[in-house]
Amino acid sequence: MGVYRFEGGDTVKNLFVSGHRACAGCGMAIAVKLILEAAGEDVIVVSPTGCLEIVSSPYPETSWRVPWIHSLFENAASVASGIEAGLKALGRKHEAKVLAIAGDGATADIGMGPLSGMFERGHDITYICYDNEAYMNTGVQRSSMTPPGASATTSPAGKVSFGEIHPKKDLASIAVAHGVGYVATASVGYGLDLMRKVRRAIDHDGPSFIHLHTSCCTGWRHPSSKTIEISRLAVLTGLWPLYEVVDGEITDVKRLPKRLPVEDYLKTQGRFSHLFRMEGGEEIIRRIQAIADANAERFGLDLEG
Amino acid sequence: MGVYRFEGGDTVKNLFVSGHRACAGCGMAIAVKLILEAAGEDVIVVSPTGCLEIVSSPYPETSWRVPWIHSLFENAASVASGIEAGLKALGRKHEAKVLAIAGDGATADIGMGPLSGMFERGHDITYICYDNEAYMNTGVQRSSMTPPGASATTSPAGKVSFGEIHPKKDLASIAVAHGVGYVATASVGYGLDLMRKVRRAIDHDGPSFIHLHTSCCTGWRHPSSKTIEISRLAVLTGLWPLYEVVDGEITDVKRLPKRLPVEDYLKTQGRFSHLFRMEGGEEIIRRIQAIADANAERFGLDLEG
Amino acid sequence: MKLRIGAIADPGTSIVNRTGGWRSEKPLIDHSLCIRCFNCILYCPDSAVKYSEKEGIYFDYDFCKGCGICANECSGRAIYMVMEEK
Amino acid sequence: MKLRIGAIADPGTSIVNRTGGWRSEKPLIDHSLCIRCFNCILYCPDSAVKYSEKEGIYFDYDFCKGCGICANECSGRAIYMVMEEK
Amino acid sequence: MEVVEGSYAVAHAVKCCRPHVISAYPITPQTHIVENLAQFVADGELECEFVPVDSEHSAMSVALGASAVGARAYSASTSQGLALMWEVLYNVSGMRLPVVMTAVNRALSAPLSIWNDQQDTVGARDSGWIQIYVEDIQEAHDALIQAYRIAESREVMLPAMICMDGFILTHTYEPVVLAEQEETDDFLPPYDPEYYLTVERPLSFGCFAEPDKFMEFRYMQHEAMERARFKIKEVADEFERAFGRYYGDLIQGYNLDGAQIVLVTFGSIIGTMKEIVKHEKDVGILKIRSYRPFPVKEVREALKDARVVAVVEKDFSAGFEGALFSDVKAALYNHVSDLKLLGFVLGLGGRDIPPEDISKIIERSRVVMDQGLKEEWEFIGLRGEIL
Amino acid sequence: MEVVEGSYAVAHAVKCCRPHVISAYPITPQTHIVENLAQFVADGELECEFVPVDSEHSAMSVALGASAVGARAYSASTSQGLALMWEVLYNVSGMRLPVVMTAVNRALSAPLSIWNDQQDTVGARDSGWIQIYVEDIQEAHDALIQAYRIAESREVMLPAMICMDGFILTHTYEPVVLAEQEETDDFLPPYDPEYYLTVERPLSFGCFAEPDKFMEFRYMQHEAMERARFKIKEVADEFERAFGRYYGDLIQGYNLDGAQIVLVTFGSIIGTMKEIVKHEKDVGILKIRSYRPFPVKEVREALKDARVVAVVEKDFSAGFEGALFSDVKAALYNHVSDLKLLGFVLGLGGRDIPPEDISKIIERSRVVMDQGLKEEWEFIGLRGEIL
Amino acid sequence: MKELRIHGRGGQGSVTAAEILAVAAFRDGKFSQAFPAFGAERRGAPVMAFLRIGDEPIKIRSQVYEPDYVMVQDATLIGIVDFMKGLKEDGILIINTPKSPDELGLDGNFRVRTINATVIAKEIIGRPIVNTTMMGAFAAVTGEVSLNSVIDVVKERFSGEVGEKNARAIRRAYDLMAKGESS
Amino acid sequence: MKELRIHGRGGQGSVTAAEILAVAAFRDGKFSQAFPAFGAERRGAPVMAFLRIGDEPIKIRSQVYEPDYVMVQDATLIGIVDFMKGLKEDGILIINTPKSPDELGLDGNFRVRTINATVIAKEIIGRPIVNTTMMGAFAAVTGEVSLNSVIDVVKERFSGEVGEKNARAIRRAYDLMAKGESS
Numbered sequence A, B: 001m002g003v004y005r006f007e008g009g010d011t012v013k014n015l016f017v018s019g020h021r022a023c024a025g026c027g028m029a030i031a032v033k034l035i036l037e038a039a040g041e042d043v044i045v046v047s048p049t050g051c052l053e054i055v056s057s058p059y060p061e062t063s064w065r066v067p068w069i070h071s072l073f074e075n076a077a078s079v080a081s082g083i084e085a086g087l088k089a090l091g092r093k094h095e096a097k098v099l100a101i102a103g104d105g106a107t108a109d110i111g112m113g114p115l116s117g118m119f120e121r122g123h124d125i126t127y128i129c130y131d132n133e134a135y136m137n138t139g140v141q142r143s144s145m146t147p148p149g150a151s152a153t154t155s156p157a158g159k160v161s162f163g164e165i166h167p168k169k170d171l172a173s174i175a176v177a178h179g180v181g182y183v184a185t186a187s188v189g190y191g192l193d194l195m196r197k198v199r200r201a202i203d204h205d206g207p208s209f210i211h212l213h214t215s216c217c218t219g220w221r222h223p224s225s226k227t228i229e230i231s232r233l234a235v236l237t238g239l240w241p242l243y244e245v246v247d248g249e250i251t252d253v254k255r256l257p258k259r260l261p262v263e264d265y266l267k268t269q270g271r272f273s274h275l276f277r278m279e280g281g282e283e284i285i286r287r288i289q290a291i292a293d294a295n296a297e298r299f300g301l302d303l304e305g
Numbered sequence C, D: 001m002k003l004r005i006g007a008i009a010d011p012g013t014s015i016v017n018r019t020g021g022w023r024s025e026k027p028l029i030d031h032s033l034c035i036r037c038f039n040c041i042l043y044c045p046d047s048a049v050k051y052s053e054k055e056g057i058y059f060d061y062d063f064c065k066g067c068g069i070c071a072n073e074c075s076g077r078a079i080y081m082v083m084e085e086k
Numbered sequence E, F: 001m002e003v004v005e006g007s008y009a010v011a012h013a014v015k016c017c018r019p020h021v022i023s024a025y026p027i028t029p030q031t032h033i034v035e036n037l038a039q040f041v042a043d044g045e046l047e048c049e050f051v052p053v054d055s056e057h058s059a060m061s062v063a064l065g066a067s068a069v070g071a072r073a074y075s076a077s078t079s080q081g082l083a084l085m086w087e088v089l090y091n092v093s094g095m096r097l098p099v100v101m102t103a104v105n106r107a108l109s110a111p112l113s114i115w116n117d118q119q120d121t122v123g124a125r126d127s128g129w130i131q132i133y134v135e136d137i138q139e140a141h142d143a144l145i146q147a148y149r150i151a152e153s154r155e156v157m158l159p160a161m162i163c164m165d166g167f168i169l170t171h172t173y174e175p176v177v178l179a180e181q182e183e184t185d186d187f188l189p190p191y192d193p194e195y196y197l198t199v200e201r202p203l204s205f206g207c208f209a210e211p212d213k214f215m216e217f218r219y220m221q222h223e224a225m226e227r228a229r230f231k232i233k234e235v236a237d238e239f240e241r242a243f244g245r246y247y248g249d250l251i252q253g254y255n256l257d258g259a260q261i262v263l264v265t266f267g268s269i270i271g272t273m274k275e276i277v278k279h280e281k282d283v284g285i286l287k288i289r290s291y292r293p294f295p296v297k298e299v300r301e302a303l304k305d306a307r308v309v310a311v312v313e314k315d316f317s318a319g320f321e322g323a324l325f326s327d328v329k330a331a332l333y334n335h336v337s338d339l340k341l342l343g344f345v346l347g348l349g350g351r352d353i354p355p356e357d358i359s360k361i362i363e364r365s366r367v368v369m370d371q372g373l374k375e376e377w378e379f380i381g382l383r384g385e386i387l
Numbered sequence G, H: 001m002k003e004l005r006i007h008g009r010g011g012q013g014s015v016t017a018a019e020i021l022a023v024a025a026f027r028d029g030k031f032s033q034a035f036p037a038f039g040a041e042r043r044g045a046p047v048m049a050f051l052r053i054g055d056e057p058i059k060i061r062s063q064v065y066e067p068d069y070v071m072v073q074d075a076t077l078i079g080i081v082d083f084m085k086g087l088k089e090d091g092i093l094i095i096n097t098p099k100s101p102d103e104l105g106l107d108g109n110f111r112v113r114t115i116n117a118t119v120i121a122k123e124i125i126g127r128p129i130v131n132t133t134m135m136g137a138f139a140a141v142t143g144e145v146s147l148n149s150v151i152d153v154v155k156e157r158f159s160g161e162v163g164e165k166n167a168r169a170i171r172r173a174y175d176l177m178a179k180g181e182s183s
């Protein structure tokens, strides 16, 4: 495991340049910067429609210093497949690795079919889903990744609603079920861990998949300065376990010396504030705690006990 | 576990009537007949485009005696979701269960996104994929379910090709990864087992999924009389393990007293004949044997050893 | 026939389509061998195998396509196929 | 500017977009407290934290949007935010 | 009257129609409509199944399934979303399911643009859906209620889309009369289809048609569209009686009496046009309210006394000309020939249409009236300096 | 010359064009094209990446990605498949990627029909793709090779679809001259795009365009279509020089000299028409070869001396009339007015078109010539007894 | 121009028969066109294929309504399919059946020729696949294609022994029918 | 008809300001129309919103090019955004800033009014959310909406104490500006 360390001006590759239009404090922007830092220059990047695309590519400006393409919201995996096939056919396979960076909506909802096809066909592509747990670009609508209890604009809290009710889709397990050789979860709150995983994924032959948790201060409703802190809290409460799955085997689980209660995470964000305000909110919080407990059980998160 | 037994004329419900246009000896037709027999009259069935739809619904004829709908090739899961939601909203939920019966192409390829969405939203729908391992309706093109080594018209055997190269998508595991509460594999060769599973799936609240292996004599290229026999061979060689997964736990694996070598299965079918004819075919057969062995290992298929 | 809006069909109407005409071989049964396992009924793709107490197993030749599955799956080896004569 | 076919852009051109104008607070650093963990560089969404041997950590105010992450993540508590004056 | 956002007005109208199933996928600038509906549901103000689908293809497929089982179904989309549900659009109309949708108008990618033009719904003109284009927020609200009456009537049984300019109408606040639940109930009876999926009468939906029948099914769709012409008029009249508001039937004329120049168009641009035209004696506006069915006879009648007709639209068929321009010429050919027809394409991808652009169009029309035709159609508002 | 199936001929032409990436999803009646290509690959006769995708949406997206990285990409589809890739069609043209596709013509569901009509590609007329409709198998083969030359030329850089009647052309065997690899290589240079995805020059593709630019991008597409008019002609001429075969440029006339009645149409129906027309002195045929770009000037020129023009097509825009009928009228309006224009819709969903139907159309046209116009358009070949 | 309609069952090679005859006719210097009745039929179901042969390039694209010849590959279709439909006066009907034309008792102004192709095919080819055998009969009865061309094309299509056997079956049928026998 | 352009940052409630003023004007018996500058801007980025008020129903749908009034919610936009663009002669510019109009040194034939809304908002509402405060200034400076209507609408929008506080901030701003002071 390589350890990344920024040594200052010259060693930073800066492949995702300043001037992009992400909100101040955007977790995705941090993540993308780190992904490219780890990936290096020899990649071709595909992004679907979403915050990342919108903040990085208002013609004639682009924040990308690697070759980059955006086509539609649902087809990043297919476009990436075409690029990989094209490189092969043109004898340029050595030139670059293909990297897709896509939001949770683009990945787990509208792009699920193409992603499944890309996995199945075995393309040599690294697919990274940055999961900010809603459709942020269009104004914080729920996605299949919005966690239970969160209020989103299409699953709002209201007089008879506690917000989202469906559990998050388990994307990593779905990738594993597809036989993807390298699968990992990551968090923008653990930047060096993320970079290491990106490098492993890219070095892996065939499809690889990283499910990357990134806070969105605008959608989660927290101060812009708290992005990293809150992303870490998701890990520290057991709501976002960090692990790798290599050839179907879970490896390298990030263990927690002392798992925090989920309230520590929930109370930092406006999207959960109704749980602390509405009658019956405690019950929802209890259920969210149960999810964390189940994760701890499944992945052996707790160092002691 | 209920045991089904046909007692003759009157007890047979015959909800999929004669006069359908399936090939003589079609495994899917047998399966559908049995599915409806187990499901009974209080279902609304959705079928996507494919052999089943084409053989059963040339206007003004239909072979269905239960309410049935076909819309497109890729949207059976979504149409079923709409029906279920409609029944709920109309206060008619008790009237019928919703049942989707769809081919492997409609399920695992073009319909994968909608299926994943249906799972995630937790609709009370039983989804049965009849898997004849290719796009039969359009003339035996490969699907993501075509097994390695099989020749299909878009992955044909040829001077430099042994036919299909990608492994079958593991649909049942993908359903399990989606948190589907009742998941089972079944085979048309084991009719009573199939019927029992259909009943369990329908009785289950929320989404349930059955991955059903059905031979297609036309596409697999075997005599029409051998449909059931060959479907059984898939099970007996370990290539098609029969099991159920309830709430994520594998249960009820069909164990094999003596697992047969995969050749016993492969040599019955024209789609594999090149493996026995072409140089290098043995290597492919060896790899297919390895798949069966891995299944045996994973599911504990072998009664002895 | 007048067409109905949206190509909506009445239940079970394919019964008018006599697929028996597709057949080139047809099943016959030797009743004495039948052990009433009902495999034939279970696995006939065309629901063309029938049973009654009086007649035992019999075939609905209007629909039997002659696939031979009933014969192949018959536990008692009671069913056999012969060339269709026309 | 003339448009290029297919809306194809030259690399890294968003650098013309001075997002520093978005800022309402700005980061300052007390160099004496910096322990050179480089968290600020790692986690700045806008790549606006720079470092040189000579100057240590400094900010590119042309792009800093004032999110405050660097201050929040600073191991040495060397970075702090102040209201922007204009 | 209240000052509300266009999207809110639409959501309110939808709520008053008591849909059983709402199924839509978020996409700018349709989002506010769906968000308002979601909030109604979360607040217990609207009882229905709100299905949070995985894509627009699924949104329309869910609506299809719901409609087939006898439920009133609603969806909303725009642009990329409309394009993604393309196949389902034709399917819904062919299955004769009266789904109603608010089709917010937005440009089609590439390049991606979240802004308004009408390329999306115009491109769906063959899909067998009734298409009504609205001029302002009040009409977007009212037309929605009318749409269910039209679509669900037994003579019609076709899906309908209310086309509404994105942002310009969806995101604008202006005074609107919001429908009362009771008056809507009086106006719009519950959906009562002749055929629907039920175990009581287990019909088969979506059979396929061999070559000896397919054409006749299409013909029946054609006939239904012909009947829709009358239904649209009838419902407009009844709506006026019930609610006191009227926007024309298939078309609406403005200042047409004695107009030598007529601007033909649809959508929100009409507002700006009216401001200009009120200062011009000889210039009228012909609003195409129902684009499908296309008001063939009405257009002939309305334009027969004009001298120059300027067709103004926010779309064009690449390699040819604006679609409305073609359609108007097609409707007039064989019938009205002593006119000059001029086409203008503007407002693509959100290009704003200042009053001067309308004035320019009128000017151009005057030149043609005096000097005859030179260029048949042109883009208005192009920025030559970046080309 | 060899007697081969239409699909084989197309696959052969594709092979000769040396595509790098083939990506298509099976759908009747396109299947044989793709199956033949798969067999070429399996037999080592064609070296390329054959990507077995999960849907048509993905098929076109893979082609898009491949084209953007500098590969020559091919796809084929029809009907439902075309509808499912709708959104990608507009995207590919907007991104100016010269993907070439054989668009087999088939009816659109519902009701489902696997049989031929032209509703599918006609419905894609706004998508920014060049559309060439072919008359027979030889032309389907030849036009494919021409398509890459046209699409990939730097002045054009637009995708192109060769539209070919399903079954009628794809599943018929007839004598065809199959191209030689070498002569194709001489005719068709390797794809050499100015911009493509490469680390050597890390450009960003598919940026979005704000309202101050979008319209100009569309205008550039429009200009490219205008240039394509010339390119199509030029390539047709060069193809004739190289291969000795010619099918017209944007249009082709047959028997037009002195024709009082002209049948305007596209696709395989022209074969049957020619058989009829050869016995009729005063009847000519105008074949629309390039539907987009639409041959506006050519149509005016070709029809100016006729008296009655019958536009014959296998599609119609529900709520209006046949699309080609509209387009022809639109092209003539303002320019040629002393004609009677008649529309005929036939052959929907595989309804066979016997020679008598053509004769009937000519008859109807004669009646109009003598007695003037009554009904402007009609369905031909309807079975009234099942309506 | 002459037109042929072939009746058979899905899976019996009716389209291949039409195709091979088209290729053979073209070898003989004629123009030809072959195509199936486009349908969704499954194996076992009745199907049709068509062939046009002429001295001029064939432009017409409609179906065949009034064939000069009808060929029936499978006698079990009798009574199920209206294979005489539209057959021209003086047209020829060629049926694979053990019966004689008289025994069939078909009414009409056309000629009927019968051949027991199933027996020939089983005997010579070893399988009851009759489409090639029927081509031989067609060549003999109609003279629209030469025996040699048919055999050449079939041999190119099926290499080795299979081709040889088919060729022999074709020749046998040709000889039988040329002699005017209904086998 | 009068037109107002509001400059602010994403997240500062510029659209809400335009909306509330539109509602208030309508209460006063005028016709009104409010809309944002449609864009893809993120939180923090400069944004605009527009308001039209008139005695007739407002039909025009184009953007506002020559506003009668411009309101700037955030002084940090100075130098970043060309907020004087198109402002009519005799138009009024209302800026949230601690500076006086003279200190700003803006050139043009329009009037400039400044208000330290941030201070007022912080003091009264407790947060530096200035949009309501600015509405009070707008009402006072332009007279296009009545103070009462603005306060009523804001109280309906924000119930309880929040509403009260906002109302007070509005009134304070109104009073200050009505007195002609630049606070």
Ligand SMILES: Cc1ncc(C[n+]2csc(CCOP(=O)(O)OP(=O)(O)O)c2C)c(N)n1
Residues within 6 Å of the ligand: A028, A049, A050, A051, A052, A073, A074, A102, A103, A104, A105, A106, A107, A132, A133, A134, A135, A136, A137, A138, A143, E025, E026, E027, E028, E056, E080, E081, E084
């Ligand atoms: C077919 C289609 N449907 C909907 C949209 C609208 N849309 C664009 S981005 C987006 C949400 C993106 O969400 P996600 O992928 O999670 O990325 P994020 O914006 O959160 O970074 C939506 C709904 C679209 N562009 N295309």
Ligand SMILES: Cc1ncc(C[n+]2csc(CCOP(=O)(O)OP(=O)(O)O)c2C)c(N)n1
Residues within 6 Å of the ligand: B028, B049, B050, B051, B052, B073, B074, B102, B103, B104, B105, B106, B107, B132, B133, B134, B135, B136, B137, B138, B143, F025, F026, F027, F028, F056, F080, F081, F084
């Ligand atoms: C969008 C679309 N693409 C392709 C097709 C063509 N098509 C119809 S059915 C089918 C294959 C069906 O395969 P499967 O689902 O496995 O069912 P089977 O026919 O094998 O029973 C295909 C490719 C279609 N109808 N629609």
Ligand code: SF4
Residues within 6 Å of the ligand: A021, A022, A023, A025, A026, A027, A028, A029, A051, A052, A055, A132, A136, A137, A215, A216, A217, A218, A219, H042, H043
């Ligand atoms: S909305 Fe969220 S994900 Fe999008 S740019 Fe802002 S912070 Fe980032």
Ligand code: SF4
Residues within 6 Å of the ligand: B021, B022, B023, B025, B026, B027, B028, B029, B051, B055, B132, B136, B137, B215, B216, B217, B218, B219, G042, G043
């Ligand atoms: S092709 Fe296969 S699946 Fe289809 S009807 Fe025939 S046997 Fe059944």
Ligand code: SF4
Residues within 6 Å of the ligand: B025, C026, C027, C043, C044, C045, C046, C047, C048, C049, C059, C063, C064, C065, C066, C067, C068, C069, C070, C071
């Ligand atoms: S032969 Fe086949 S179709 Fe006939 S009865 Fe037996 S199983 Fe049924």
Ligand code: SF4
Residues within 6 Å of the ligand: C029, C033, C034, C035, C036, C037, C038, C039, C040, C041, C057, C070, C073, C074, C075, C076, C077, C078, C079
């Ligand atoms: S399968 Fe054979 S033994 Fe069993 S019931 Fe049928 S005929 Fe009798």
